[in-house]
Amino acid sequence: MSKSTQKGKVGTEQYSNKIFQTLACLDEPTRKRFSKYLRSPYFVQSKPLLTLCESLSREIEKGNSGFNRQKIWEKLFPETSYDDVNFRKCCSDLLKHTKDFMAFELLIDHPGRKSIGTLEFVVEHKVEPLYKNSLREAKEASDEPQYRSLNHFKSRYTIERHYFTMMDYGVRVDTRANLEEISNNLDLFYWIEKLKICSSALSQQRTGNQQYDIKFGSDIISFLSNFNLDEIPELAIYYYSFLTLKENDNVEHYYKLRKLLDQYGKLIPQKDAIELIDAALHYCTGKMNKGSLEFHQEFFDLFEDALKKEVFFVKGELAVWRFNNMIAAALRLGKIEWAEKFTRTYYVYLPQETRENTYSFNLARVYRFQGKYEMVLELLQNVDYKDIGYNLISKMMMLITYYELQEFDTLLSFTESFKTFLTRHKNIPPQRRQGYLNLIKYTRKLIRLNQHDKAAVAKLRDEISLGRAGIINHEWLLEKLR
Secondary structure, three states: OOHHHOEOOOOOOOEOOHHHHHHHHOOHHHHHHHHHHHHOOOOOOOHHHHHHHHHHHHHHHOOOOOEOHHHHHHHHOOOOOOEHHHHHHHHHHHHHHHHHHHHHHHHHHOHHHHHHHHHHHHHHOOOHHHHHHHHHHHHHHHOOOOOOOHHHHHHHHHHHHHHHHHOOOOOOOOOOOOHHHHHHHHHHHHHHHHHHHHHHHHHHHHHOOOOOOOOOHHHHHHHHOOOOHHHOHHHHHHHHHHHHHHOOOOHHHHHHHHHHHHHHOOOOOHHHHHHHHHHHHHHHHHHHHOOOOHHHHHHHHHHHHHHHOOOOOEOOEOOHHHHHHHHHHHHHOOOHHHHHHHHHHHHHHOOHHHHHHHHHHHHHHHHHHHOOHHHHHHHHOOOOOOOHHHHHHHHHHHHHHHHHOOOHHHHHHHHHHHHHHHHHOOOOOHHHHHHHHHHHHHHHHHHHOOOOOHHHHHHHHHHHHHOHHHOOOHHHHHHHHO
8 A cells, every 4th residue: 555545435345454363363252251351441442453453354354365545444433534554553452452362361261370360460579378379289280280381380490499499499498499499390391391302303304305403412311321201201201202202212211212212101281192192103104114013903903092082083073184194094904994993983073174175085085995996086086186285195096996897907007107107296105106017017017917927926026026015006917916
């Protein structure tokens, strides 16, 4: 907008700014609570801000991507011509109150933070009649008797720190202070947080090109190797999670982690539980990629247990990639009926926008293992191929289906188009592309193979077995040769 339009009329075009985009990120119940917040004279002393909030919220609820500034202004100041500087100030003020409201919501929804905030106020302002009461409430709010999360140790450190100040231990030399309690809780919080950071750093170093210099990481690991971890499972679980990543040839680290996850999985805060279980699943995947059949079952059992404990349901939804991975794990183990039941039962928890696509894709995978090849082709016609992962796996299933239906002319034509697809799409990782190209190559050899020539069959089987790490779905090729 030019400076000449700062006062008077503005255009009718849809306009969007930071406050509008911020309010659009909040769900409707939260926006309604924010309106109540703005009605309180303690927090806000400007009626136009409430009008602005409710006007913008109505535009969001209509599904609009922006708003008309002139119309909004007329609701705020009906008898005044549009003033862009004033309008921007109103938007800026509302954004500031939105941030304050977010902090307020977080405080109200978290009893531990609220009680610690009260304790801090009581200590800072020396409200002595509330010393004992606020201290007790803060400890009760942070108490986690069965499993103490990272926040527990952080909260207890803060509480003990306030207690130290409350009792004037800093100037009283004749009384034993709570310094050990302060130190112990600080240590546990620091060690656990450090282990989490070290794990993230090591993971990113291995999967990307990032390098990190994490101070004291190796010193803490060395120290904890001689520490009695049995007494503090909350520390042990992160210690073994890190070691599964660092020393992945030592399977004992994984089994110790798995035992702790079995015992405490349902008690760990969901976000932490997801991170820890994903670390264990990642370890299993690494072993599976090296040909360990034992860890196929481990992956499935770990995932199924997390599913039963509802760890992976975030706001009532199950991520598409988790859904796909679980079905793949079941099919690898021959649990075909389980995979079909899972597909039909749990697809309702998938995000609405991808639900039908994911359902059709995975039911086709199940039908492929059931030998219902005509139904596989029918379902794959309903899959949206915008996702490159779906596209590749769907094409692999179509290749297998044409072979199983003995439609060899169609199959040979299809392999040509599949090969062209792999060559044209540069965003496919090179190793993955080569894996599919090898599948095409050996499928063609399979078609031309004289199955009565035992020497030729043995030669092709040995060739595929030797290079199986670089061939997508080599198991199917070897199965056909058997």
